[in-house]
Amino acid sequence: MKRKKLLNKTLRYYLFSGGLMALVAIPLYYLGYNIYYIQETDEFLLEQSNNIYLKSLETLTENKIHVWNKYNHEAEILPDNGQKEENVFVTRKFYDSHEDEEVECRVLYSKIKIEDGNYLLMNRLSMLEAKKIIRSGTALHLAFFFLLLLGFTFPSRLVYKVYKKLWKPFYQTLSDVERFNIRSSEIPVFHPTDIQEFEQLNRAVENLISNSLQAYKIQKEFTENASHEMQTPLAVFRSKLDILLQQKDLTGEQSQIIQSLYEVVSRLVHMNKNLLLLAKIDNMQFPDTQSLNVAEIVNESLSFLSEQAEANHIEIQTDINENSIVQANKTLLESLVNNLLVNAVKHNILCGKIHISLWKSKLSISNTGNVAGLNENMLFRRFSRMNEKVKGSGLGLAIARQICLLYGWEIGYEYENGRHRFEVNF
Amino acid sequence: MKILLIEDEHDLAQSIMEYLSKQDYLCEHAANYRNAVERIMVYDYDCILLDLMLPDGDGLSVLEALKKGNKQTGVIIISAKDSLEDKIKGIHIGADDYLPKPFHLPELGARIYALIRRTQYASNNIITSNSLQINLLSKEVRMDGKEIVLTKKEFDLLLFLIGNKNRVISKNVLAEHLSGDMADMFDNHDFVYAHIKNLKAKLSKAGNHDSIKTIYGTGYKWVE
Numbered sequence: 001m002k003r004k005k006l007l008n009k010t011l012r013y014y015l016f017s018g019g020l021m022a023l024v025a026i027p028l029y030y031l032g033y034n035i036y037y038i039q040e041t042d043e044f045l046l047e048q049s050n051n052i053y054l055k056s057l058e059t060l061t062e063n064k065i066h067v068w069n070k071y072n073h074e075a076e077i078l079p080d081n082g083q084k085e086e087n088v089f090v091t092r093k094f095y096d097s098h099e100d101e102e103v104e105c106r107v108l109y110s111k112i113k114i115e116d117g118n119y120l121l122m123n124r125l126s127m128l129e130a131k132k133i134i135r136s137g138t139a140l141h142l143a144f145f146f147l148l149l150l151g152f153t154f155p156s157r158l159v160y161k162v163y164k165k166l167w168k169p170f171y172q173t174l175s176d177v178e179r180f181n182i183r184s185s186e187i188p189v190f191h192p193t194d195i196q197e198f199e200q201l202n203r204a205v206e207n208l209i210s211n212s213l214q215a216y217k218i219q220k221e222f223t224e225n226a227s228h229e230m231q232t233p234l235a236v237f238r239s240k241l242d243i244l245l246q247q248k249d250l251t252g253e254q255s256q257i258i259q260s261l262y263e264v265v266s267r268l269v270h271m272n273k274n275l276l277l278l279a280k281i282d283n284m285q286f287p288d289t290q291s292l293n294v295a296e297i298v299n300e301s302l303s304f305l306s307e308q309a310e311a312n313h314i315e316i317q318t319d320i321n322e323n324s325i326v327q328a329n330k331t332l333l334e335s336l337v338n339n340l341l342v343n344a345v346k347h348n349i350l351c352g353k354i355h356i357s358l359w360k361s362k363l364s365i366s367n368t369g370n371v372a373g374l375n376e377n378m379l380f381r382r383f384s385r386m387n388e389k390v391k392g393s394g395l396g397l398a399i400a401r402q403i404c405l406l407y408g409w410e411i412g413y414e415y416e417n418g419r420h421r422f423e424v425n426f
Numbered sequence: 427m428k429i430l431l432i433e434d435e436h437d438l439a440q441s442i443m444e445y446l447s448k449q450d451y452l453c454e455h456a457a458n459y460r461n462a463v464e465r466i467m468v469y470d471y472d473c474i475l476l477d478l479m480l481p482d483g484d485g486l487s488v489l490e491a492l493k494k495g496n497k498q499t500g501v502i503i504i505s506a507k508d509s510l511e512d513k514i515k516g517i518h519i520g521a522d523d524y525l526p527k528p529f530h531l532p533e534l535g536a537r538i539y540a541l542i543r544r545t546q547y548a549s550n551n552i553i554t555s556n557s558l559q560i561n562l563l564s565k566e567v568r569m570d571g572k573e574i575v576l577t578k579k580e581f582d583l584l585l586f587l588i589g590n591k592n593r594v595i596s597k598n599v600l601a602e603h604l605s606g607d608m609a610d611m612f613d614n615h616d617f618v619y620a621h622i623k624n625l626k627a628k629l630s631k632a633g634n635h636d637s638i639k640t641i642y643g644t645g646y647k648w649v650e
Contacts, residue, residue: 231506232435235528239441242531245594245645246448255642262598269528304608307617338608 007155007163015152022145030138037130038106042089045108049075049087049123054112062115074125078109080118086111094124103128169193173202180209182216223279230272237265267393274395277335278382281402286329294324294426295358297337302356305345313351322360326426328407336403339396340365340422347371347420355419366421373415380411427542428470429453432462432488433477433504442475445531446538449593459483463491471499472546473538476521478505478512486519493520500541504529530599532590539589555588555650556637558629569632579604580625587638587648594645622646 053075060068065077088109096103107124151159169191176188187209190202245258280286302316309316326333344354344367352368378384380401383394404411410425429451433439436457443453454469456462459482466474466488474492478485489501502523503516513524522544523537543553543562551563559568565581567574576584586603587595600622601615626638639647 228506231527232438235506236435236437236441238528239438239445239531241596242599243441243444245596246445250641252642255644259596259598259644262596265528266598266602301608304605307605307620311616311620342608 006167007160010163011152011155011159015149018152019145019149022148026138026141026145029141030134033134033137037127037134038091041106041125041127041130042108045089045106045123045125046087049108049110049121053121053123057112057114057121060114062117065114065119074123076122077112077114078120078122080111080120083109083111083120091127094126096126096128099128104131166195169195169198170201173198173205177205177209182212185213185217187213220279220283223283224276227272227276227279234265234269234272238269241265271393271395274393274399278395278399278402281332281399281406284406286332286406289327289329291325292328292330292333294326294333294337294363295320297333298341298356298358298363301334301337301341305341309345309348309354312345312348314345314348314354315352316354316356319355319357321358324358324360324363324426326407332403332406336400336424337363339400340424343367343396343422344420353419361426363424363426364421365423366416366419368418369420374413374420376413379413427451427472429473429475429538430456430462430465430469430471431475432456432480432485433475434458434479434481435477441531442534445535445593449535449590451538459485459488462488466492466497467495470497472542474499474501475534475538476501476503478503478507478516486516489516489519489521498545500545502534502537502541504534530596530602532586532593532595532599533603535593536586536589536603540585553585553588555591555648556634558634558637560584560588569629569634572632574628574632576625576628579621580628583621583625587646588650591648591650594641594647596645600646619643 053072057068057077069076090107090109091104092107093102094105095101104127105124106127107122110121110123112119112121155163172191176190180186180188187206190206193199193202241258241261245255250258298318302318306316340363341354341356344365347369348354348367349370354365354367357364380397382398385394401411403409404424407426410423412423412425414421414423427450429446431439431442431446431453433442433455434457439455439457443455446453454465454471456465459480462476462480476485476488480488485503485505489503492499492501500523501521502525503512503521504525504527505512505516506527516524522541525534525537551561553560553562557569560566561568562585567576567581567584582604583600586600597615597618600618604618604621622638622640629635629637637648637650639649641647
C-alpha cells in the first residue's frame with residue numbers, strides 16, 4: 001500500500017470539503033445579499049415617503065399635483081386605483097433617461113389624501129448600482145474560491161512551516177519510539193507539549209513502554225529462575241544416586257537401574273543447561289565479544305570428539321583452507337561448533353566419514369548418515385527430533401540457529417550424494 | 427580433616443556429609459549465613475564448601491568475612507549459578523575452586539582432595555596409595571621405583587579414583603570428569619571403559635593388581 005504524508009492527506013480533505021463549502025457559498029451569498037439589499041431599500045423608501053414627501057404634501061392642493069410631479073423626479077402622485085393596503089412594495093422596470101434603458105427599480109405605493117381626494121404616492125429607487133455591487137462581490141468571491149483551490153493543491157512553504165511546527169511534538173515522539181529498544185530497558189523521555197492530544201499520546205506510549213519493559217523483565221527472570229530452581233533438585237537427585245551406588249550388596253540388576261537413572265538425570269541436566277543457554281541468548285546476555293580463530297575452536301572440539309569418533313571407526317577429514325577470524329562470544333562460538341560436530345558424530349554410521357572445511361567466512365561440516373535428507377524447516381526447531389534412535393536434548397540445532405541469528409550469520413542444511421551438510425556463513 | 431559445608435538445601439547437605447564422612451573427613455554443616463559466619467570465627471577448617479545463595483545473606487559475604495579474619499582456609503564455591511561473572515568474582519575474592527550445581531559427589535570429593543593437598547602439603551607433591559607413588563608436579567607415577575607411563579587421561583582418571591578411594595564411581599561420572607560439557611551430548615560412555623582397561627593393564631604389568639575394582643560394569647572403585 002502506498003503511504004502518503006499526513007500533510008498531503010490533510011490538504012486533500014481540506015481541498016475537498018473547503019472547495020465544496022466555498023462553491024455552495026457563492027449562490028448563497030448572491031441570494032442572501034439580494035434579499036438583504038431589498039429589505040434595506042424598502043426601509044429607506046418608507047422612511048423617505050413618511051418623513052419627507054408626506055410633510056411637503058400637507059399644504060398641496062389637488063390642482064397643484066401636476067406641478068409637484070414635475071419637480072419630484074423619483075416620486076409621483078397617482079390617482080387612487082383601489083389599493084387596499086396602506087403600503088405596497090413592488091419591483092418593476094422603469095425607463096431611465098440617463099442610462100437610456102429600462103432600469104429595475106424598487107417601488108413603494110402609499111395611500112395618501114390630498115384635500116378630500118384619495119391618491120397614491122409612488123416612491124422609487126433604482127437598483128442598478130446595487131446589482132452591480134452584488135455582481136462584482138460574487139465575482140470576487142469566485143476569485144477567492146479559485147485562490148483557495150490553488151492554495152490547497154500547491155501548498156506553499158508557509159503551509160509546510162506551520163504544519164511542521166504544529167506536528168513537531170508528534171514527530172519527536174515518533175522518532176523516540178522508533179529508537180526505543182526493549183533490550184536497553186530505557187524509557188524514552190518525551191518532550192513536553194502544550195497540545196492536549198500529543199501530551200495524551202506521550203503519556204499512553206510511556207505507559208505502554210513501561211508495561212512492556214516490566215513484562216519483558218518478568219519473562220527474562222522467569223526463564224532464568226526456572227532453570228536455576230531446577231538445578232537444586234537435580235543436584236539432590238544426582239547426589240542421592242552417588243550415595244545409592246555406595247550401598248553394599250547391590251545386585252547387578254540394581255546397579256543397572258542406577259546406571260539408567262544416571263543417564264536420565266544427565267539428559268535432564270543437559271536439557272536444562274541448554275534451555276538456560278537459549279534463554280540467555282534470547283536475552284542477549286552474552287555481550288562480551290572477542291576476535292576468535294574458528295580453526296582453533298574446531299580443533300579444540302575435535303580433541304574431545306576424536307575418541308567418540310574412533311569408537312565408531314569414523315574418519316574425520318579437516319581442510320583448513322583459509323584462516324578465519326570472527327567477532328563473537330567464546331562460549332557461544334564453542335557451543336555452535338560443538339553442536340554441529342557432535343551431531344556429525346552422533347548421527348553417523350559405523351565406519352562413516354566426516355568432512356570439515358573452513359574458508360575465510362565459511363565453515364562446512366558434512367557427514368554420512370543412516371537417514372536420507374532431512375526437512376530443513378523442521379530441523380532447526382526446538383524439540384523437533386529427526387532421529388528417534390539417537391537421544392539428545394532436541395535443542396542443539398535450535399541453539400546453533402539462535403547463535404547465528406544473534407551475529408547475523410547464515411546457517412543452512414543440504415543433503416547431497418548421501419551426505420548431510422551444514423554450512424555456516426560468517 | 428575438618429570441612430565446613432555451608433548449604434541451605436537440606437537433602438543435598440545430607441548427601442554431601444554422608445559421602446564425605448566415609449572418607450575420613452569430619453564434616454560440619456551450616457544452613458544459613460549467620461551460623462556460617464559464627465562457625466568460621468570460632469573454629470578452623472581445612473576446607474569450606476560454600477553455596478552462594480543463602481536464605482539470609484549472600485555467600486560471597488561469607489567469603490569476605492573469612493578473608494577479613496585472615497584465615498587461610500581453602501574455599502570451594504558450589505553454586506546453582508553457572509555464570510562466568512560469578513566464577514570470576516568468587517575466585518577474585520579468594521575462592522580456590524568453583525563447582526556449578528548439579529555436580530557429582532565424586533567430582534566434589536576429587537576437588538576437595540586436590541585442594542587440601544595444595545593447601546596443607548604445599549611442599550609435598552607425592553601421593554602414595556597401594557605402594558604407588560604419584561608425583562603431582564612432574565605427573566610421574568612410580569611403582570617400586572619403576573615408572574609407569576600413563577596418558578594424560580589415564581593420569582587424570584587415576585587421581586580421580588584415588589581422590590575418591592573406597593567409593594564406587596559411576597562411569598557417567600568419570601565420562602563427565604574426562605570430557606566436561608561434551609560428555610552429556612553423548613550417551614555412549616564406552617571410551618571410559620577403554621581408558622580404565624588400559625590403566626588397569628598398565629598398573630597390573632607394574633605389579634599393582636586389583637586396585638581398581640569393576641562393579642557390574644557400571645562403576646569403578648579404588649580399593650586401598
